[in-house]
Amino acid sequence: MESDGSSGLAKSAALKLSEMGERTKQLGTAIQDPNRQRRIILVIVCIALLLDNMLYMVIVPIIPDYLAQLASEQATQVQVVIDPNSSVNRTSKDKINQENLDVQIGVLFASKAILQLLVNPLSGTFIDRVGYDIPLLIGLMVMFVSTVIFAFAENYATLFMARSLQGLGSAFADTSGIAMIADKYTEEAERSRALGIALAFISFGSLVAPPFGGVLYEFAGKRVPFIVLAVVCLVDGFLLLTVIKPFSNRTRENMPVGTPIYRLMIDPYIAVVAGALTVCNIPLAFLEPTIANWMETTMHATQWEIGLTWLPSFFPHVLGVYITVKLAAKYPNLQWFYGALGMVMIGASSCTVPACTNFGQLMIPLCGICFGIALVDTALLPTLAFLVDVRHVSVYGSVYAIADISYSVAYAMGPIVAGQIVHNLGFVQLNLGMGLVNMLYAPALLLLRNVCQMKPSYSERDILLEEGSTGLYDTIKMEERKLKQKGLCATTASNVMPVEENGFDAFGGGARSYSEEDSSGQEYA
Secondary structure (H helix, E strand, O other), X not given: OHHHHHHHHHHHHHHHHHHHHHHHHHHHHHHHOHHHHHHHHHHHHHHHHHHHHHXXXXXXXXXXXXXXXXXXXXXHHOOOOOOOOXXXXXXXXXXXXXXXXXXXXXXXXXXXXHHHHHHHHHHHHHHHHHOOHHXXXXXXXXXXXXXXXXHHOOOHHHHHHHHHHHHHHHHHHHHHHXXXXXXXOOOHHHHHHHHHHHHHHHHHHHHHHHHHHHHHHHHHOOHHHHHHHHHHHHHHHHHHHHHOOHHHOOHHHHOOOOOOHHHHHOOHHXXXXXXXXXXXXXXHHHHOOOHHHHHHHHOOOOHHHHHOXXXXXXXXXXXXXXXXXXXXXXXXXXXHHHHHHHHHHHHHHHHHHHHOOOHHHHHXXXXXXXXXXXXXXXXXXXXXXXXHHHHXXXXXXXXXXXHHHHHHHHHHHHHHHHHHHHHHOOHHHHHHHHHHHHHHHHHHHHHHOOHHHOOOOHHHHHHHHOOOOOOHHHHHHHHHHHHHHHHOHHHHHOOOOOOOOOOOOOOOOOOOOOOHHHHXXXXXX
């Protein structure tokens, strides 16, 4: 009886193990399904973008107070040599210390964007060479290290190193994540929807991080918010290793050689989009470090009102993303118009910020700014990928490094330049200037109105077919191309007008595309 019971127990255990193995096999098969893998990749990238923007903004309520505590502790240890009981001496010293503290906070906030700005040209080229998965893993690892350093840092130098490391991680994680989405979602409608979801996570991370950090800092201490973010970052990196398996992925060996980043920078269409991304983010980048002091002096706002200043703006941002995705799917030829409309809304909202007299009124223009930014980002980020598809080679690391550079320019200037403008000119002049710049730049997007008429570039198909024929269709096309080069190039060379190598006139009234289908009729004629 005992032997029968033990054998039955062994059989049931073996049956359960076989069932677990079967389920694991089914899970692995499901993960390898292209559609499901795309969704999982989108989730991984969105978590990475959420973490990066939460880490960027979570220090807003923490670092100023923490640095003030460090400064006060250091001040108690310093003995005043001349008349320590003099109130005049203490007042002047406190004023100097406050000015130094403001400078330290501004430099600390800007260090992330500055390093990200410097590293992005290198990270974009690196991503084009090795693919998207390994740079994303590198970015997550660097972000994890910087978050842990933030948690245990006890002096300004360590905080500065952690903030700069975050910029290094963002240059890899953000660029490779957005480029991976553009690579996996090739259809324009799906690409706009996926990038819209990623933008929603970016917005959520930026707007929810200050309340998240402030509450945990108040009740649990400085380390807890950063430890929570570090754990989430570790989980996301493990998910990336499990699903994508970057070190065993061989797809990068078949990637075409991407267009160098310096050539993308001088592309007039990409330059217009990059300028729009910088200009539309200037109000947000300049208001974040200055609006708290303005609220305290003009409307005597409480700390909870200052902490919740940007949180309601999350909802119009998500609404703007949703509306733009729907409109882009129905009217894809009007992407430039959605971006221009967003910039006009940003300009008008920026000009009305100084007119607000209470917390409730201030919510309206801030929501308008975030709604406009959603229109611009959601319309123009997919346009960058489309421009690379039709004018260059479909490798997206460098072009989204340019987009990241555009954001970094705004956020690197914000903490340093905005305070000086407010000090020298005033808060009203700052907002009027930002609003005017956005409104004046909006007509520049008219130059993108013919982008949707472009077709995939002839030079890109040359590159792809020169890798070797993979089927009967490619073999026939290569033979046709050889015949064309022998017999038709000499006769057509005198009749072809000089255009760019991709077949487009820069800022011309229409697009010229030398595709194989268009030229086949001439060959057989």
